[in-house]
Amino acid sequence: MAARAVRRLLLLLYRLRGWKAVGEVPEPRRFVLIAAPHTSNWDFVNFLGLTADKGIRPHFMAKLSLFRWPLGGFIRQMGGVAVDRRNSGQVVQQMVDEFARRxxxxxxxxxxxxxGKAAKWRTGFYQIALAAKVPMVVGMMDYRTRTGGLGPLIWPTGDFRADMLKVLEVYRSCVPKFPDRAVCSIDDIVGSEVEAGERG
Known part of the structure; x- marks a missing residue:
C-alpha cells in the first residue's frame, strides 16, 4: 500500500510538471536500462513517470539489508532486487541469475x-549485459523539451569504448537538469582506458 501511495504521488508530480513519454518500448523486454545522465533528484520522479506512461515496471538493485522489515515489502513493490554486496565480485553474477530466472x-x-559530478562511469551495467547476453537500452530524459523515453537496443560486443560511443550518440540530443554535472564525453565515460573487466 505504501509503495502504491508513493508512486501515485510521484506520478502526480511528474504530470503536473508537464512531462511526456515518447517512443516505443524495445522488445524483448529483457535488457539493462542505462539511467544517465543522473544529475538531480528530479530524475527519479521523472523516470518513474516516464516508465509508468510506457506501461513498464523496471527493477533496480538494492543492498540485501534493505529487504528486512519494515522496508522490505516497500522496496520490492518499488522494483527492488536484492544483491549481496559482501562479495562485490558476485554482484554481476547475481544479476545474470535474475535474468536467467525471468x-x-x-x-x-x-x-x-x-x-554530483562523476569522474567516469562505473562499468557494472555493461558487465551484467555482457554476461547475461542481453542488450542495453538508453533511458533518455530531455529537460529542455520535458520529454523522455527509451532508446534503441544496443548489444554489448566486449569493446566497451566502441559500445559507449553508440550510447553517447543516443544521448547527444538530451539535455540533463544540470548539464555541468553530466558525464558527456567518451573520455569521461571510459576514464583512463577502463578495461571491460572492471566492476562498477
Missing amino acids: AEFMLTVAPEGTR
Missing part, C-alpha cells in the same frame, strides 16, 4: 553512481 526483466542502473 521472462521479462528490465534492470535499471545509473552508471554515474552519484547526482
Whole structure:
C-alpha cells in the first residue's frame, strides 16, 4: 500500500510538471536500462513517470539489508532486487541469475553512481549485459523539451569504448537538469582506458 501511495504521488508530480513519454518500448523486454545522465533528484520522479506512461515496471538493485522489515515489502513493490554486496565480485553474477530466472526483466542502473559530478562511469551495467547476453537500452530524459523515453537496443560486443560511443550518440540530443554535472564525453565515460573487466 505504501509503495502504491508513493508512486501515485510521484506520478502526480511528474504530470503536473508537464512531462511526456515518447517512443516505443524495445522488445524483448529483457535488457539493462542505462539511467544517465543522473544529475538531480528530479530524475527519479521523472523516470518513474516516464516508465509508468510506457506501461513498464523496471527493477533496480538494492543492498540485501534493505529487504528486512519494515522496508522490505516497500522496496520490492518499488522494483527492488536484492544483491549481496559482501562479495562485490558476485554482484554481476547475481544479476545474470535474475535474468536467467525471468521472462521479462528490465534492470535499471545509473552508471554515474552519484547526482554530483562523476569522474567516469562505473562499468557494472555493461558487465551484467555482457554476461547475461542481453542488450542495453538508453533511458533518455530531455529537460529542455520535458520529454523522455527509451532508446534503441544496443548489444554489448566486449569493446566497451566502441559500445559507449553508440550510447553517447543516443544521448547527444538530451539535455540533463544540470548539464555541468553530466558525464558527456567518451573520455569521461571510459576514464583512463577502463578495461571491460572492471566492476562498477
